[in-house]
Amino acid sequence: MDDLLGNVLDLQGAWTASNTDEMRKRGVHIRQDLPAVLKEHSSALAEALGVTVEELGVEGRDGTGLKTEIPWVRVCGREQSPSATTGWYVVYLFSAGGDRVYLSLNQGTTVWTGGDFKARKVEDLRARVGWAMPFLAQQMAERVELNQEISLGARTPLGRGYEPGNVVAFEYSRDALPSQQVLINDLLYMVSLLRAVYDAELVAPHIPGDPAPEVREAEQSAAVVAGRRSRRATRPTRSGQGFRLTAAERRAIERRSVHVATPFFEAQGWTVKDVGDRESFDLLLKRGEERLHAEVKGTTSAGHDVILTRAEVEKQRRYYPANALVVVHSIVLDRAAEEPIASGGVLHCTSPWEIADEDLTVISYAYRTAVSNQNPVPGVQTPLSVLANGSRRLEQDRDASRSDVRE
Template identity: 70%
Template sequence: MNELLSKVLDLQGAWTAVNTDEMRKRGVFVRQELPAFLRGHKAELADALGVAVNELGVEGRDGTGLKTEIPWVRVYGSDQSPSATSGWYVVYLFGATGERVYLSLMQGTTVWTGGDFKQRKLEDLRARASWARPVIAEQAARRSDLKRDLRLEATTTLGRGYGPGTVVAFEYSRETLPRQEVLLADLRYMLGLLRRLYEAERLAAHIPGDPAPEVLEAEQSAAKAAGRRTRKGSRQLKPGQGYRLSAEERDAIERHSVDMATEFFQAQGWTVKDVGARESYDLLLTRAGRKVRAEVKGTASAGMDVILTRAEVEKQRQYYPDNALVVVHSIILDRTGAKPVASGGTLHCTSPWSIEEDDLTVISYTYRTQVGTTPSSPGVPQQRQSQGDPQVTATRWSPL
C-alpha cells in the first residue's frame, strides 16, 4: 500500500488539468489500484466502521474530464455517505506538490446545484467540523499525532476547501511513509472515529452548518412533488436519522415551542389561548381589550430560516401590527428513548411582525396549465396564467 501511495505522490509534481500520460498513470493508481487494494481488506475495514461488508464503500477520483489537483481515495458507509458531496468519510488526500498525503476524517465540501458542483461555505464546513470534534474527543485523545491543519498546498478553490472540511487527519511524508501494517492500523483507527460520528449523526436533530431540517425537507418535498429526478448518489432523508424529523419528533418540537411561547406571554400578563388546531396562527393573546395573533415556530437549528405557508403570510400581513412571530431555536431533541423528548432552546419574539418581500424565499409554485381547455389555433399562443403558491422562508428578526 505504501508503494501505491508513493507512486501517486511521485506523479503529483507533473499535475496538469490535461490528461497527459502522467495523469493517466495517476488515474490508474487512484481510481483502480488503490481502491482494489482496500477492497481486499473490506472485512476488517467494515468491522472497524461497524457496518456490513456490503455496506462499506471504497472509491477513488482524480477528475472527470479535467484532472483535479488533489486526487483522493475515500472509505465510507454507503448509507451514510452515498456520494463524496454528502456525509462524513475517511479519505486519502494527496498534496499538490507530492510531498505528503493525508488520511483525513472529513465531510463533503461541495454541493451539487443541478448543473455543477459548488463549494460549500467555509463557515459551514468549519461549523460542522467543530461539532464533530467533541464527539470523537475521547477516542482522538489516544493519538497525539493527529492534526487539524492540512498542508495540501492547493492552488484551486476545490483543493483549498479540504482543509476547513477536515475534522482530524494523519499526515504522511513521502520520504517516510509507514509500513503497510501501520497504514492499515491507522485506517482502522480512523474508521472507528467515523463510526462514532455516524452514531452521533443518527441521534442529532441538527448539526451546525447544515440547513434547518424543516427547510431542507420542504425543499426536497417540493422537488419531489414537482417530479424532479434526484441525482444518483444524493442523500435521501430518512425519518429519525440525520436531517429528517419523524412525525413524532416534529410534534415534540412543536409542543415544546408552543409551551415555551405560552409561558413567555403569560409572564407578561397576557391571557393565552392555543388555537393552532383551527386557525392559521398558533396563539391568541388578549390583554386589556387588545388581541394579538402569534405564530410560533420551533426548530433544532439556529433558527435563521423557518417555513411559512402562503396562508400564514397572508393572514399575518392582515393582522399587522397586532401580531407576533415567536421562534424557539436550538431545541434539544432526545431520540434515545421510546418517544422523542424536546427540551431547552432559546426564544426570540418579533412583535409587531412585518413580513417584507425581501425576507421571503420561494420554494415552489403551483402553475395553472391549459390542459383540458379548448386548444388555440395553430400559431396563436394560448393565454397562460401562473399562480404563486409557495412555501416561503422568513429570515429577518427585530426585537420585541
Template identity: 50%
Template sequence: MQEKLEEVLLLQMDYTSLNTPAMARRGALIRREIAEELREWLPGLETVAGIGPLAVEGRDATGPKSLIPWTRVYSSQRSPSATVGWYVVYLFSAHGDRVCLSLNQGTTTWNGGAYVPRAVPGLLRRVDWARGLLSLPEADTEGWTKTIQLDGGANKLGLGYQTGNVMAREYALDAIPADDVLEADLRRAVAWLGSVYRAMDSALNVPGEAGPEVADAELAVDISAGNRRRRTGNGFRLTTEEKNAIELRAVSVATDQLIRDGYTVRDVGATRAYDLHARRGDENLVVEVKGTTSPGEIIILTRNEVTLHLERYPNNALAVVHSIKLDRNARPPVASDGVLVYEHPWAVDEERLTPISYRYETGLGD
C-alpha cells in the same frame, strides 16, 4: 496501493489545470485504480465501521483539473456528495510531497454556479464535536495528527480540507508504508467514521447540520417523491410524540410572552394556517410559531403559511423558540426551556425561501 499513491504524488509535480498526459494518468489513478483497490478492502472496512454499506469515489476535476485530487470512503446515505456529511479521504498535496489519510467533512457548498467555502468557525465547531465523540487515548492516536498541510497556498479547497480535518495520518512521498499498514490505518480511520455516523443518526443537533425538524421535513419530501439518493441516516430523527412536545413548548413560550405584552391569546393551530391569534385593543395579529432544539437558523414553512403571512402583513408575527431542551427518556417526552426570537411585523423575505419540492401535473388525467 503503495505504488499508486506514490505515482499520484510524482504526477502532482507536473500539475496543470489542463488535461495533459500526466493529468490524464493522474485522473485514471484517482478515479479508477486507487478506487478499485479500496473497494477490495470494503468488506473489512464495513465490519469495523459497523454502519452498513460503504462506497468509494475519486475526483480530480470539476471543470479544470483540481490542484488537490482525492479519493474517499463514505456512506452514500450519510454523505451523498463530498460537500455533505463526513468521510475518510486520501488528500494529495499540491506539491506532491505527501498524501494525507483524513477523517474529514464537506467543506464547501454549491450555490448553483460555484463551490463556496463553508465558514471557518462552523467547520471548527464540527471538528470539535467529532473529536469529542472519539474520546481518543494517546496510545490510539500515536502517529496521527490534528493538523494537515496540503501546500495549497491560497487554494480555497485546500484550506477547507485543512480546517475540516478531524484526525489524519500523513505519508511522505519517500515513506509511504506497505499495503498492510495502509489498510490497518484506513481501518482505524473508518472505525472513527463509524462513530461519527452513529452519533449523527441519533443526535438531535449537530453543529452545522439542519435541525431535526428540518431534516425530517426534507426526508418526508424525499420519501413522497420516491427519492432515495438524498436520504441520510436511518430515518426520521424525531418521533411524533417528540415533535408534539417541542411544538407545545414553543407555543407555550410564545403565548406567555404575548400575554406579558398585554395581548389576549387564542391557540388556533388545530384549525388555521397559523398558530396563535393575538388581540390587544384594535390590534389583531396572526402569529406563526416554530419550535426547535437547534439554534434555529432554518425553519420549515408550508406554502399556505407563506401565502397567509404575505397577505396579512403587517398584522402578523413570527415567534421562533430555539434551543429547546428535550428529555427523550421521559414518557411521554418532555420539552423545556427555549429562547424566544420574536419578529413583528414579519415581512417574509422571499429571497430567503428555498423550495424543497414541487407539485407537478403530469397531464395523465386530461
C-alpha cells in the same frame, strides 16, 4: 501501498487539467490501483466501521473530463455517504505540491437542497467539525500525532474546500512514508473514528451547520411533488443528510415551542389563547384593547431559517403591525422514549413582524398550465403558454390536519 502513494505524489507536480500522460498514470493509481489495495482489507475495514462488506464503500476520483488538482481515495459507509458530496468519510488527500498526503476524517463540502448541490459555508463546515470532536475525544487521547488542520497548498477553490472539512488527519511526508502495515493500521483506526461519528448521527436531531430539518424536508418534499428525479437517495436512513422528522416528533417540537412562548407573553400581561388548530397563526394575544397574532416556530436547529406557508405569509402581512414571529430554536429532542419528548429551547421574538420579499426564498411554484383551459383535440398538439398570473407558493410539509385548516 506506500509505493503507490509515493507515485501519486511524484505525479502531483505535473498536474494539469488536461489528460496528459502523467495525469493518465495518476488516474490509474487513484481510480484502480489504490482502491484495489484497500479492498484487499475489506473485511477488516467493514468490521471497524460496523457495516457489512457489501455496505463498505471504497473509491477514488481524479476528475471526470478535466483533471482535479487534489485527487482523493476514500472509505465510507455506502448508506451514510452515498457520494463524496454528502456525509462523512475517511479520505486520502494528496497535496498540490506532492510533498505530503493526508489520511483525513472529512465530510462532504456541499449540501443537497432537493434540486441541486450548494457549497457549504466554511463556518458551517467548522460547526460540523465542532459537533463531531467530542465524540472522538476518548479515542483520540493517545494519538498525539493527529492534525486538526490540513494544508493542501491548492490553487483551485475545489482543492481548498477540503481543508475546512477536516476533523482530524494523519500527515505523511513524501520523504518518510510509513510501511504498508502502518498505513493500514492507521486506516483502521481512522475508520473506527468514522464509526463513532456515524453512531452519533443516528441519535442527533440536528447537527450544527446543517440546514434546519424542517427546511430540508420541505425542499425535498417539494422536489418529490414536482416529480424531480435524483441520482441519489435524498436521505440515507442512517445519515445526518436530510433527516425526516416523524409526525410524532413534529408534534412534540410544536407543543414545546408553544409551551415556551406562552409564559413569555403572559409575563408581559397578555392573555394567551392557542388557536393553531383553526387559524393561520398559533397564538391570539389580548391585553385590554390590544390584539397580537403570533406565529410560533419550533426547531432543533439554530433557527436561522423557518418554513412559512403561503397562508401564513399573506395573513401576517395583513395583521402587521399587530403581529409577532416567535422562533424557539435549539430544542432538544429525545427519541429514546416510546413517544418523543422535546425540551429546552431558546426563544427569539420579532414584533411587529414585517415580512420583506428579500427574506423569503421560494421552494416551489404552483404553475397554471393552458391544459386546464382547453379541450384537447385528438391528433392536434396544443402549445402551452406562460401565464403572468401563475401563483408563487411557499410549501410546508405539515401535519395534515393543521395544514388542511390553514390552507
